[in-house]
Ligand SMILES: O=c1ccn([C@@H]2O[C@H](COP(=O)(O)OP(=O)(O)O[C@H]3O[C@H](CO)[C@@H](O)[C@H](O)[C@H]3O)[C@@H](O)[C@H]2O)c(=O)[nH]1
């Protein structure tokens with residue numbers, strides 16, 4: 210452990226945030242005032258006021274959760290340079306990459322992820338990289354073999370010249386071309402490496418066009434095949450181990466998506482290298498800061514009490530992000546303030562990628578039991594980890610030893626044993642997926658797994674080195690963005706309505722109360738769609754039915770909602786400006802938030818209802834990743850990138866309906882203004898402004914009404930939404946007469 214007399218490995222800094230806190234409290238106060246107003250005006254305004262009151266109660270509740278999340282902002286700075294003085298021997302790290310579909314996830318992207326991992330600044334003999342391929346794709350395997358050959362020149366090149374970007378596709382595009390002033394040797398080598406990389410890309414590209422001949426994969430059906438395990442690099446000077454795994458799949462066995470893949474990776478690596486630390490990255494992320502493992506180690510070895518560092522999470526940043534974040538999915542602000550806030554409570558949630566785990570924590574150890582092995586009988590071990598003796602032994606080694614006395618050196622296990630633990634029957638009757646490993650039962654296995662770890666009392670660390678440790682790609686078209694947010698919200702609701710919900714973890718486990726509230730804020734995303742949907746329709750309802758839910762413009766009470774609106778928007782805007790984003794990015798995120806909330810999250814609610822009544826299971830729909838090399842001409846790409854796209858999916862119906870209803874209401878309202886007779890049933894100005902705002906928030910759909918091809922909403926969707934909108938306006942009128 211760290212020697213305390215010398216300088217610390219990290220520093221914990223409290224971020225000053227008194228002004229944001231004051232504004233947050235002011236908004237909360239105003240929200241309460243607004244609630245009070247609705248209660249008082251229930252008599253005059255009736256039903257609309259009641260609905261407004263209910264919705265705003267939800268918003269207020271959610272705001273309290275937000276304030277809780279952001280209250281104490283904490284940041285960490287690591288000093289990797291000090292590691293050598295303090296840690297005599299660096300521990301081994303097993304690095305996991307998951308891929309699931311060679312079509313949605315182009316192998317060249319995955320290969321760049323692997324290359325960037327192989328080339329990190331860390332003793333290579335301490336590293337092993339395991340690639341899990343749920344697509345059992347011969348192309349992926351072929352690419353990996355070719356990549357391992359290229360790694361033989363790429364890794365030494367990066368280390369020799371201290372290249373800062375170690376994913377070749379990023380390095381070779383980012384104006385890395387050597388200038389005349391560079392040493393001649395470097396210019397030469399640069400050229401060779403670049404040529405070799407281009408050849409690698411070409412080979413993979415060619416292979417993707419033709420059938421890849423391979424004994425290993427002859428007659429492999431990706432949904433029904435035995436485990437395929439290949440050691441691609443075993444002992445090679447200067448390179449980490451590299452192993453390809455495609456776990457067994459059988460139609461009758463649920464494979465539990467990514468969580469299942471992670472557990473197979475954990476077991477196979479447990480047999481082969483059994484490193485005490487695990488790093489996992491998705492195939493769409495690559496290492497952007499070669500010192501990343503050292504940063505993580507500063508935290509693991511720097512904390513005084515192990516308990517304070519169960520896992521180390523790095524943020525997800527995205528490269529080549531479209532300008533001003535048109536799809537609102539770069540999550541810069543979310544990651545910044547939320548994770549920094551969580552860091553001040555019990556630590557960030559586990560985000561599924563860019564995270565270092567302690568293997569023993571993954572094996573279910575709690576911080577109060579520093580070691581477990583002595584207490585576990587052979588039956589216990591078998592129940593937890595499965596039958597295989599070799600694996601039980603490896604687990605005992607992990608559960609008993611101190612973090613850096615693990616085996617190092619070559620791969621130790623026989624492939625037979627490894628094949629066994631990669632089989633789908635192995636987990637049967639064991640604790641894998643419940644007490645041990647990545648947890649099953651949610652499409653957001655990451656949040657569920659992290660929750661389980663924090664429930665045991667572990668804290669986690671949010672680590673934000675400069676340059677960013679990892680970069681990835683975010684979906685860049687309408688449908689995949691919506692599908693992704695829907696999957697997240699669905700997975701989160703699955704957790705909320707299960708026995709693993711944070712409330713239970715707080716009552717029976719060691720999850721801190723404020724951390725529980727933080728989880729709640731995330732888990733209820735899907736449910737928020739209901740009040741948001743009602744609220745998006747309420748102004749239109751009021752205009753069509755000549756009723757009110759807001760004060761009139763000449764009443765002093767109007768100041769309350771107006772002030773909330775203004776202050777809230779300035780507050781969120783300032784968050785964007787403070788991290789250096791534009792006001793355009795802020796606006797894009799605001800409207801995507803409204804759209805996601807009323808569409809993807811609403812559909813998440815539907816899937817949960819279907820699941821709860823037992824009609825269908827939720828699935829993990831893999832996000833389409835962008836090709837590193839785009840087929841579109843550059844010009845074409847610049848014009849159209851960032852333009853929202855649509856498809857036949859019903860997910861676009863709510864948005865279109867909301868737009869149509871509000872347009873109708875605006876029209877009705879304008880006509881109403883003309884014939885205004887200044888009595889009680891006049892059209893409310895405040896309601897009209899609200900309608901206008903809703904139309905602005907849904908302006909993407911407005912453009913979609915007239916767009917062509919994938920930029921337009923399909924006519925079937927417009928038709929269905931039209932019918933719904935018509936139904937709604939009739940309902941408004943009918944409710945007045947009734
Ligand atoms: O059956 C499956 C499905 C997915 N994956 C892998 O899981 C990762 C994440 O999938 P992706 O489609 O990229 O989903 P995202 O929405 O981008 O992922 C975010 O959300 C997931 C939970 O929904 C987390 O697991 C991820 O870490 C997090 O980045 C990828 O490497 C996939 O190859 C598998 O290995 N097996």
Ligand SMILES: [Mn+2]
Pocket residue numbers: 491493832
């Ligand atoms: Mn992804």
